[in-house]
Amino acid sequence: MAEDSIKFSFSLALPGTSFSLDVEAALPGRGISAIFGASGSGKTTLLRCIAGLQRVSNGRVSVNDQVWQNGERYWPTHRRPLGYVFQEASLFTHLSVEGNLAYAIKRADSGVSGIDLAEAVSLLGLSPLLKQRPAQLSGGERQRVAIARALLIRPRLLLMDEPLASLDEARKQEILPYLERLRHELAVPMLYVSHSRDEVARLADHLLMLDAGRVVANGPLVESFSRIDLPLTPGDQRGVVLEGRVAERDSEWHLTRVIFDGGMLWIRDSGDELGAMVRLHVHAGDVSIALTPQRDSSILNSLQARVSAITPDSSQAALCLVKLELGASHLLARITRRSAQQLGLEKSQLVWAQIKSVAIVR
């Protein structure tokens, strides 16, 4: 872990504003780490500091043992082996799509292995666009070209600054599958800035959460989502992410069984192949608690779990959040405080979690 990680520390105040960034963190040197937080929490500023686009004299950055800046050394952006995807299109308007990609290929590290033009074109579905000019492309197409260009420079770290934020819902859905493919097919670590919980739940392996320029959480994604002390989302949207494998298909009832560490769930058949890894989102509001297994209920999924924490819901005086432990996984249940009282719930008690609905994250 020590040699395979992305470490940085910055502290800066932007003149003329009350904003300051004071961050020190280490992230895994592989997979997608989301930098998550509300607008104005400093996500983009942090990413620009890591890229060297915003110069911080006392900052430190090292990526998998390569020092990009510290007290004595400062590599300007063009010397840092990174790829950067900006929030809005940043393609060179005087070049065609092909010309934009060639710009990166010409300057890529020749000694580093990575994808070539043909792979990038097929990975991001660009072949019909190559001869076009950026002005002729839709916003989603432009971002796909920008992502391909950033990959073709053969980066050791890929930085993405809300690459979907300037796109409408349909365009987002067009690009997300490509980003998922990157996660599965490329070894390049990525830092993915986003304020969208859904994007993060779908893509990231690790979560760094910022609030007002400070780190408030830094941990594996699944674990972070189950933390009841983190204001990841408004109370009524709380929920956990479970990572599981499709194990069985029941074609008569159009259901599939997904096994995760700590249990299994029947979900509506999503069409995923057997053996495929899927991410499930379980809303806290869709989980209820019973002390005995219910035989006469319409609820399909009932799992035995252990209560590990109970806290009042800060957004609703009548409600509380119960954190449940199943093997290495967790569920959150959002129930009334009166119910919790009547059931006599307490820590480490064994209960039955009844799950009304489960959604595959996509």
Next chain:
Amino acid sequence: MPLTSDDLQTLWLTLKLATVVTVLLLLLGTPIAWWLARSRSWLRGPVAAIVALPLVLPPTVLGFYLLLAMAPSGPLGQVTGALGLGTLAFTFEGLVIASLLYSMPFVVQPIQNAIEAIGDRPLEAAATLRAGPVDRFMTVVLPLAAPGFVTAAVLGFAHTIGEFGVVLMIGGNIPGETRVMSVQIYDHVEAMDYARAHWLAGGMMLFSFVVLLLVYGTRAGRQAGAMRYGR
């Protein structure tokens, strides 16, 4: 032959002056324009004002101070004297230096505007693609600011051709050395030789019109093209 060999000589000298000045101004003006477009230094305002001075000053004022500077005891004159070049006043080189100052804003400002219009983003994108400062300038700034450079070259050239007051102040009227077309026209009018004045003046009008038509015509054409392709 409506143009005498005199006239042709001044015509040649004028074109030579304008060409030399335009080339030098593109070389000198580009770094100044770059700095004015991108610097956040407090000196930016004063420098911009100095560059723009010839736009508002009467050419005779500029010519007067240049004449003083180029005199053997003036700052420029002392430098050229020490270098063994003599004085610059009433020489072609002197005219070049005066024209550089006089036409500077016409070259610097279009380039500066074009660079400002590019903004930070394409340069940042190029930096994340491993392009160093020189690479960024050649492959991003120059192509994106190309229309600004064309406008700058045309305006600098045309404005140098039309220069009169400064030439008279520091160049005088030496045939083959400093007598440019605007001065020649003045001489013809003074001598009541309206026919020859007409040939030169009319020719200049036509020339200027054609040059401007080329600039504005092709730019309009380019914009129409962009509209055809855009979504």
